[in-house]
Each structure stands twice: as structure tokens, then as C-alpha cells.
Amino acid sequence: MSQEPETTQGIASDEYDRVEPPIGWDGQTLQEMLDESEQLLEDTGRYHGRERLEMKEDEPFQYERMFSRLRGALVNARETALHISASAIVREIGELAFQLYTPEGDCIATSTGIIVHVHTGSLAIKYMIEEGYEHGRTIQPGDIFCNNDNDLGNVHTADVHTLIPIFYDDELIAWADGVTHEVDIGGSTRGHDQLASTTRYEDGLYATCEKIGENDEVYQDWRDRAERGTRTPMFWDLDEKCRVAGAHMIREALTDLVDEVGVERYKEFTREAIEEGRQTLESRVQERLFPGTYRDASFMPVPFKQEGWNPVSQKDMLNHLPVEMEVGGDGGLSLDMTGASPPGPHPYNCSEGSMQGGLWVSLTQCLLHDGKVNDGSYFAVDANFPEGSVVNPQDPSLSYHTAWGSIMPTYQAVWKNISRAFFARGFREEVNTGYSESGDTMQGGGFNEVTDEYFPIAPFDLSCQGMGASASRDGLDYAYTMWNPETDMGDIEEWELIEQGLPFLSRHIKPNTAGHGKYRGGSGWETLRVVDRSYDMSLYKHVRPGVTNSTSGMHGGYPQATNYSVRVHNTDLEEQFEDAEYPISDKVPGDLEEDVDGDVVRTERGIYFPTTFENHDLVYYHMGGGPGYGDPLDRPFDLLKEDLEKEIYTPDIVENVYGVVGNLDEEEREFEIDHDATEERREEIREQRREESQSVRSFIDEERERLVEGDLSDPARRMYSGVFDRGDDWCDDFREFWDLPENFEINMG
Amino acid sequence: MSTDKSQIEKLIDGTLPWPELRDDVLPDPKDPERFETTIEILQERVDWDDRILVPLNDHLYVVAGDDGRTVKAECGHELCSADENWKLECDIRAREEQEETAELYPELMTPDPDWTFQIREYFCPECYSLLDVEAVPAGYPILQKFEPDIDTFYEEWLDQPVPDGQ
Numbered sequence: 001m002s003q004e005p006e007t008t009q010g011i012a013s014d015e016y017d018r019v020e021p022p023i024g025w026d027g028q029t030l031q032e033m034l035d036e037s038e039q040l041l042e043d044t045g046r047y048h049g050r051e052r053l054e055m056k057e058d059e060p061f062q063y064e065r066m067f068s069r070l071r072g073a074l075v076n077a078r079e080t081a082l083h084i085s086a087s088a089i090v091r092e093i094g095e096l097a098f099q100l101y102t103p104e105g106d107c108i109a110t111s112t113g114i115i116v117h118v119h120t121g122s123l124a125i126k127y128m129i130e131e132g133y134e135h136g137r138t139i140q141p142g143d144i145f146c147n148n149d150n151d152l153g154n155v156h157t158a159d160v161h162t163l164i165p166i167f168y169d170d171e172l173i174a175w176a177d178g179v180t181h182e183v184d185i186g187g188s189t190r191g192h193d194q195l196a197s198t199t200r201y202e203d204g205l206y207a208t209c210e211k212i213g214e215n216d217e218v219y220q221d222w223r224d225r226a227e228r229g230t231r232t233p234m235f236w237d238l239d240e241k242c243r244v245a246g247a248h249m250i251r252e253a254l255t256d257l258v259d260e261v262g263v264e265r266y267k268e269f270t271r272e273a274i275e276e277g278r279q280t281l282e283s284r285v286q287e288r289l290f291p292g293t294y295r296d297a298s299f300m301p302v303p304f305k306q307e308g309w310n311p312v313s314q315k316d317m318l319n320h321l322p323v324e325m326e327v328g329g330d331g332g333l334s335l336d337m338t339g340a341s342p343p344g345p346h347p348y349n350c351s352e353g354s355m356q357g358g359l360w361v362s363l364t365q366c367l368l369h370d371g372k373v374n375d376g377s378y379f380a381v382d383a384n385f386p387e388g389s390v391v392n393p394q395d396p397s398l399s400y401h402t403a404w405g406s407i408m409p410t411y412q413a414v415w416k417n418i419s420r421a422f423f424a425r426g427f428r429e430e431v432n433t434g435y436s437e438s439g440d441t442m443q444g445g446g447f448n449e450v451t452d453e454y455f456p457i458a459p460f461d462l463s464c465q466g467m468g469a470s471a472s473r474d475g476l477d478y479a480y481t482m483w484n485p486e487t488d489m490g491d492i493e494e495w496e497l498i499e500q501g502l503p504f505l506s507r508h509i510k511p512n513t514a515g516h517g518k519y520r521g522g523s524g525w526e527t528l529r530v531v532d533r534s535y536d537m538s539l540y541k542h543v544r545p546g547v548t549n550s551t552s553g554m555h556g557g558y559p560q561a562t563n564y565s566v567r568v569h570n571t572d573l574e575e576q577f578e579d580a581e582y583p584i585s586d587k588v589p590g591d592l593e594e595d596v597d598g599d600v601v602r603t604e605r606g607i608y609f610p611t612t613f614e615n616h617d618l619v620y621y622h623m624g625g626g627p628g629y630g631d632p633l634d635r636p637f638d639l640l641k642e643d644l645e646k647e648i649y650t651p652d653i654v655e656n657v658y659g660v661v662g663n664l665d666e667e668e669r670e671f672e673i674d675h676d677a678t679e680e681r682r683e684e685i686r687e688q689r690r691e692e693s694q695s696v697r698s699f700i701d702e703e704r705e706r707l708v709e710g711d712l713s714d715p716a717r718r719m720y721s722g723v724f725d726r727g728d729d730w731c732d733d734f735r736e737f738w739d740l741p742e743n744f745e746i747n748m749g
Numbered sequence: 750m751s752t753d754k755s756q757i758e759k760l761i762d763g764t765l766p767w768p769e770l771r772d773d774v775l776p777d778p779k780d781p782e783r784f785e786t787t788i789e790i791l792q793e794r795v796d797w798d799d800r801i802l803v804p805l806n807d808h809l810y811v812v813a814g815d816d817g818r819t820v821k822a823e824c825g826h827e828l829c830s831a832d833e834n835w836k837l838e839c840d841i842r843a844r845e846e847q848e849e850t851a852e853l854y855p856e857l858m859t860p861d862p863d864w865t866f867q868i869r870e871y872f873c874p875e876c877y878s879l880l881d882v883e884a885v886p887a888g889y890p891i892l893q894k895f896e897p898d899i900d901t902f903y904e905e906w907l908d909q910p911v912p913d914g915q
């Protein structure tokens with residue numbers, strides 16, 4: 001490439017030739033390109049008006065080869081660049097991704113990894129175009145841009161994007177985007193997915209589509225600002241080098257490709273590849289789903305009344321996340337969240353781009369496993385995330401630190417809606433009732449007593465949760481997370497290397513976490529860790545949901561168990577260690593107290609705010625199970641025998657829910673069923689169902705009375721009140737269902 | 750890729766071994782006759798003659814009967830017409846207190862009773878099979894979760910006459 005400067009050890013010794021606007025294709029400005037693209041989509045319903053995929057039809061091998069090469073370049077960049085990083089989140093778990101965009105910011109292809117970002121970089125690029133960067137700030141060969149401003153195109157603050165423009169003969173032909181999840185972003189507390197943040201001004205370091213380098217080199221002032229602004233400057237620096245190096249690898253691979261195939265064919269290829277992605281989704285909808293209307297709702301409990309730091313956040317809140325979907329007769333798919341809660345003083349506010357990313361991450365896992373994964377699917381879905389709601393606040397002053405707290409529950413409802421369609425169509429194997437939401441387990445950090453060095457605590461073993469059941473088998477046990485299909489628990493030794501002051505005492509199955517059903521949800525797991533040879537250790541726990549469920553089961557299956565917290569301060573572990581003893585579990589809540597003396601703090605909440613820990617204090621967390629599918633009384637006995645032997649469930653719970661009775665040999669872990677007692681117990685359960693239930697009509701009368709009298713908990717009332725304040729159509733449906741007067745409202749008072 | 754009828758029967762029964770599920774049933778492309786095969790199997794298994802139009806869950810179907818389209822349970826009980834919310838014709842048990850939810854999961858692993866959050870179980874009023882479970886705050890409306898567009902599906906997607914059409 002003629003414009004590539006000579007480099008010595010990565011340092012530019014020459015400068016690129018500057019380009020003058022317009023830098024778009026065929027003499028267009030980027031804004032003109034963007035306008036034209038949007039117009040063509042609106043007029044024709046097709047990306048860049050491509051009715052027929054000529055290149056795909058006429059030279060299919062070339063076309064597929066080009067896609068494979070680009071995809072390969074992105075995966076290769078990711079696989080290579082992650083070795084530059086020192087952060088275990090990036091290196092072990094692969095929390096990074098690379099994307100390739102058109103000049104106007106539409107994703108052509110993405111690497112593996114945190115693919116939720118397919119559309120976030122897109123929004124950042126469109127922002128730069130619309131803000132006139134081409135003419136003001138200028139976009140030059142060798143430039144480096146950085147964005148983690150959620151409102152403009154990011155999932156949450158700790159995800160940092162590096163964007164570079166790729167030129168060919170003075171024309172901008174693409175953007176490469178690398179994103180890594182930072183272990184610390186310099187927020188008001190330690191950690192990467194903060195709990196305490198209530199506004200942007202507590203979130204930490206923000207780059208707003210900022211030019212952070214030129215001639216392939218990061219500016220010194222930016223590097224200094226970022227390194228001084230985060231608690232883990234070494235990780236920051238290496239992660240940034242990782243993103244920049246990966247983006248440059250992609251530039252090199254793309255330039256080679258264009259040298260080979262010619263720039264005009266490359267351009268046509270990008271248009272068709274995105275249109276193909278759009279068409280694939282539409283045809284897949286007709287092939288797999290059932291036309292009609294689908295409704296579900298998720299809930300996100302925010303139990304901050306006792307925990308919150310900022311006085312405005314000291315209340316128990318419940319976010320309403322309703323999802324109505326329409327599978328159109330024409331194969332179109334739409335999604336509407338009218339009725340969603342307003343934003344709030346918590347870190348769970350979520351930008352539209354993040355919600356789009358969540359949609360995309362979901363569709364690629366349930367509907368588009370094999371298609372061309374790009375912005376085509378974004379163009380194929382008509383999504384309404386209501387402006388001013390928690391899922392599209394349009395307000396940069398809010399905290400977006402842990403937007404996943406809105407994304408994860410919402411997509412439980414989306415998966416259930418799509419699963420109902422799969423079921424109707426006979427694709428029972430594709431049904432997925434949802435998942436356990438990962439939350440962000442333990443976060444914080446401390447100092448090593450020996451080296452005086454700071455170490456962050458941010459274990460990403462949380463990427464192994466219980467998966468929801470399907471309509472043909474149980475959910476995967478501790479092996480799934482919705483946000484990264486390449487889920488990996490990582491080795492304990494690797495976490496201990498980084499998180500020096502918090503070694504593991506145990507890690508095993510957490511009984512009774514899996515959602516009940518004919519097919520149960522996947523099981524969760526638990527771990528105990530001890531604070532060791534550290535000082536100034538501050539930790540917080542961020543597991544969701546705790547005080548309520550966030551989602552339901554499906555077709556008679558139950559939602560999974562909720563989460564809770566326990567920790568022990570001032571323990572007797574120092575003495576126990578001398579006798580080579582220590583506690584290993586809280587299998588059934590309360591077990592832990594039998595094996596350790598100390599100040600035990602237990603709550604229903606899956607969270608606690610940053611708390612100081614001393615040496616020999618005990619830290620516990622568990623990961624949840626997935627929701628269940630179908631009536632538990634339909635579950636085969638041999639599967640329940642296995643559940644008991646593997647400790648997925650304890651015998652008392654199995655007896656209550658499934659009516660299976662027998663004897664469990666705890667030592668040998670063998671269960672022998674008592675068939676007579678089982679038959680009796682199951683008859684009893686059926687009888688209980690008859691006796692303890694009432695007609696839905698009478699239930700509605702009672703609940704209506706309750707609404708009129710205002711007999712609701714504060715968080716439930718606050719949820720309805722927030723939705724009524726927004727005054728969406730949802731409120732009319734609510735009044736109609738309960739047969740309440742037109743002026744009926746629920747207020748916090 | 751095509752799957753034979755016996756594989757789909759096993760899929761419905763949950764007895765298809767994982768290697769077959771993984772190699773024959775999960776991968777794309779899927780067999781194009783899946784809907785028809787599934788309906789055929791389900792129809793053979795029920796004790797009544799009404800034509801199944803759409804399966805709603807393991808024990809519930811939209812059927813074409815003498816009185817038009819209805820939601821009918823496997824046991825034969827008819828809940829409502831196809832366009833209505835069948836849940837309104839169910840029996841319900843709503844668990845909200847700790848002693849009620851404790852049957853499901855251990856203490857601390859069910860909703861905090863202070864949050865008035867409910868686990869609603871919907872039963873067939875005839876045979877008491879469990880048809881759906883919802884986890885919602887008290888006062889939450891009972892959603893109609895699926896309204897299938899049956900005519901469009903048969904006529905436009907399958908390019909067939911609707912089984913109960915004129």
C-alpha cells in the first residue's frame with residue numbers, strides 16, 4: 001500500500017499523506033453516502049436498493065471467498081491481539097471483538113467474541129458523520145478514534161472501542177473497530193460493572209468519539225490521561241495496544257484483499273453481503289416461526305433501599321421490561337417495548353444501541369446461527385425502544401455502567417416469544433426458555449501485603465450460567481451465558497494469578513438453582529473464597545436478580561431460583577487452616593454457618609455495595625440456573641434420579657415439586673425410588689392443585705380489589721407509578737384488563 | 750437434511766438420543782415438512798377428532814371443531830375460542846408468601862415476600878395439568894402471550910387451504 005509509512009518497532013517514522021474532503025465513494029461526502037443509504041432502504045426496503053444479489057449469483061465462489069477472508073481476518077485479529085492484553089477478562093475469556101464497517105457505519109462482518117457490539121460501533125461512526133468530523137475534526141489515514149460513550153454507541157462504560165478509518169487511494173473504504181471489556185474504567189468505585197453509580201459523573205473515564213491518535217500512534221496526552229484515570233493502568237495500556245494492533249491487522253488484510261479483487265468489486269460485495277444478511281433473516285422467519293403476535297414481560301428488581309449510597313437511589317425499584325413482538329405475514333419481525341419503565345438513579349440505564357446489540361446477540365443464537373452475521377439483521381427488524389424509557393433514555397447524564405441489568409432480563413422475554421413460535425412450528429429443539437442472568441459476581445480490589453501492588457477482582461467465571469430448558473431436553477448446566485456464545489469459565493489458577501488476594505476454597509454445583517419442569521433449566525454453581533495476605537480490600541457483589549424473579553418459566557415450567565448473598569467477617573479460619581480444615585459450601589442456605597464461626601451477613605439481595613474485607617474473611621457467590629419447561633409432573637423418573645445423584649436438587653424439593661420419593665445414599669450418591677410412596681405423593685400434589693387453586697375469574701376480582709385499595713409493596717407500586725407517569729398506551733391496556741376507570745392511576749404518593 | 754417421522758416422535762417424547770438430536774435435528778437446514786409431521790403425530794395421539802391447527806404447548810392446542818376454532822386441552826376440555834386468552838378460563842394458584850414459595854426452592858432462593866411478587870400457576874380446570882407459570886408483581890395483568898395468525902400461516906406460508914376453511 002503506497003501510503004503505508006515506514007515503521008520501526010511500531011513507531012511511525014513518516015507521516016501519511018493527508019486527504020481532503022470529500023472522502024466518501026465517487027466524490028461523495030460521508031454524510032451524502034449515509035443519506036443515500038438511508039433513502040434507498042426506505043424507498044426499496046432493501047439495503048442500498050439491492051433487489052438481486054448479482055455478485056452472489058454470478059460469481060458465488062468469489063463472493064463467499066471474500067466474506068470468508070474478511071471474517072477470517074477479523075477472527076485472526078482477535079485471536080492474535082488478545083495475547084497482547086494482560087487482563088484475564090480479555091486473554092482467558094476473550095472479552096473482545098473486532099468489527100468491519102462500511103464508510104457510513106454499517107457492519108459487514110464481525111469476529112467471534114462479545115458480538116453484542118456489532119451495532120454499537122455503527123452508531124459511533126454515524127455520530128461522527130452527522131457531527132461533521134469529515135470537515136471539522138477531519139478523518140485521516142492513520143487516525144485513531146476512541147469511544148465508550150454509551151449514549152452514542154456502546155453497551156456499557158467498561159467496553160472501550162478503538163476505531164480506525166481504512167483508506168484506499170484517498171477514499172475511505174471501511175472502518176475497523178476493536179472493543180475490549182476493561183477491568184477498571186476509573187469509576188467512583190473499583191470494578192467494571194459498577195453498582196453504586198447513579199449518574200454519568202460517577203461512571204469513570206469517558207471518550208466521546210475522540211480522536212486519540214494519528215499516523216498510527218496514540219497521542220501521548222490521551223495515553224497519560226487514560227492511564228492516570230484508571231486504577232489498572234497496565235491493563236489499560238495493553239488492552240489499548242491490543243485493540244489498535246488488531247484494527248491494524250484488519251486494515252492490512254482488507255488492503256490485500258482490495259489489491260487483489262479491485263476496489264469496485266469490494267464495494268459491491270459489501271452492499272450485497274449486508275442485504276444478504278437482511279434477506280436471510282426474513283426467509284428464516286418464514287421458515288422457522290409462526291405469524292402472529294407474541295407478548296411477554298421481564299422485571300428487574302433494584303433493591304437499593306437499604307444498600308444505596310446516594311440518597312436519591314435509596315429506594316427499592318422494579319423496572320418493567322415488556323416485550324410485544326409481531327411476526328408479520330411478509331416475514332418481517334418487529335419488537336415493541338411500549339410500557340417500559342423510565343430511567344432511574346441506578347447503573348442499569350441502557351441506550352438504544354445496547355438494546356439493538358442485545359437483540360442481535362439473541363437472534364444470532366436462536367435464528368441466524370449460520371447466516372452472514374452483520375447489520376443486515378438490524379435492518380430486517382423493526383424495533384421500538386421508547387424514547388425516554390430505561391431502554392432508550394437519550395440522556396447522557398445518566399449512568400449506563402451496567403446496562404446489562406436491562407438487556408439481560410429483556411431478552412428473556414424475547415427468547416420466550418420466539419420460542420413460542422418455534423414450538424408452534426414443531427421446532428421443539430430450538431425452544432429456549434431463557435437463561436440465568438450473569439450479573440457481575442464479585443468486583444473490587446485490594447493490595448497485596450507482600451508486593452504492595454493493587455490487584456483487581458473481576459472474575460469472569462460468571463460466563464458459565466445455567467441455560468434455559470428447551471422443549472426436548474434440559475438446559476445446559478453451568479455452561480452458558482447469553483452475551484458471549486463462546487462461554488468459558490476460565491481456570492481457577494488463572495484467576496488466582498491476577499486476583500492474588502482472593503484464593504478459591506471450592507467450586508461446585510449449587511443445588512436447587514435450576515428451574516423446575518418436565519425439562520429442567522441448567523444448574524448453577526457456587527464458590528467460596530477467602531481473603532488472603534491483603535490490605536485495603538474492598539469488594540461488592542452484583543448478582544441479579546435477588547429479591548424477585550426477572551422472568552417466568554415456559555409451558556408449565558417454573559422460573560429458576562432467585563439469588564442471595566452471604567459473607568462472613570471476623571472468621572475463625574486462621575485457626576481452622578492450622579488444622580487443615582475449612583468450609584467448602586453453602587449448598588442449602590445456612591450450611592455455611594455450621595462450618596465457620598464469625599459475623600455472618602445474609603440477605604435476600606444478590607447484591608451488596610462496596611464493603612471492606614479483612615484477611616480470613618469469607619466471600620461467597622453463586623451463579624443461577626435456567627428457567628424450566630413443561631409440567632414438572634411430566635418429568636421422567638430416571639432424570640430425577642440423576643438430578644438427585646448429581647445434587648442438582650435435594651430430596652425435599654424433588655418430593656414437593658415432582659412428587660418423587662425414595663432413599664438417597666449420600667455417600668454413594670445413589671437414589672432408590674419408592675414407587676408406592678411416589679404414586680401417593682403425586683396424587684397428593686394433584687389434589688393440592690385442585691384444592692389450593694381458584695378460578696382465574698375470581699382471582700381477577702380479588703386482585704382488582706387489591707389494586708383499588710393500593711395493597712402493593714412499595715417497589716411494585718413504584719413500578720406501576722413510573723409507567724403511568726410516562727402515560728404510554730400500555731396504561732390503557734392495564735386499565736382495560738382490570739376494568740378500571742379511565743382516570744385510574746397508581747401513584748407513589 | 751431430513752428427519753424421519755420416528756425421530757420427530759422421539760423429539761416430542763424427549764427420548765431422542767443426544768447424538769441424533771445434535772447431528773440430525775439441530776443443524777440447518779431443517780426439514781421443510783416439520784410442521785406437517787408434528788401435527789400428524791399429535792393428531793394421532795389425542796383422544797378427540799377436532800383437527801389440530803396449532804400446538805400451543807404440551808397439553809394445549811388451537812383446534813377446528815364444530816363450533817369454530819377453540820383452545821382445547823389434551824384431556825378434551827375446551828377453554829375458550831381461539832382468539833381469547835385461554836388463561837382466563839384456567840384455575841390459578843398464586844404463591845406470594847414465603848411458606849408458599851418455600852415448596853419450590855429453599856429459603857432466600859424465592860422472591861422476597863416484602864416485594865409482593867407472585868408465582869402464578871395456571872391449571873387446566875379439568876385435569877389439573879400445569880399449563881403455564883408466570884413470575885410477576887401483584888397487580889400485573891394476565892397477558893395473552895400468543896395470538897397465532899392461522900389463516901396467513903396456512904394460506905400464505907404453507908400455500909395450503911386452511912383445514913377448516915370453506
Ligand SMILES: [Zn+2]
Nearest residue numbers: 822824873876
Ligand atoms: Zn386438562
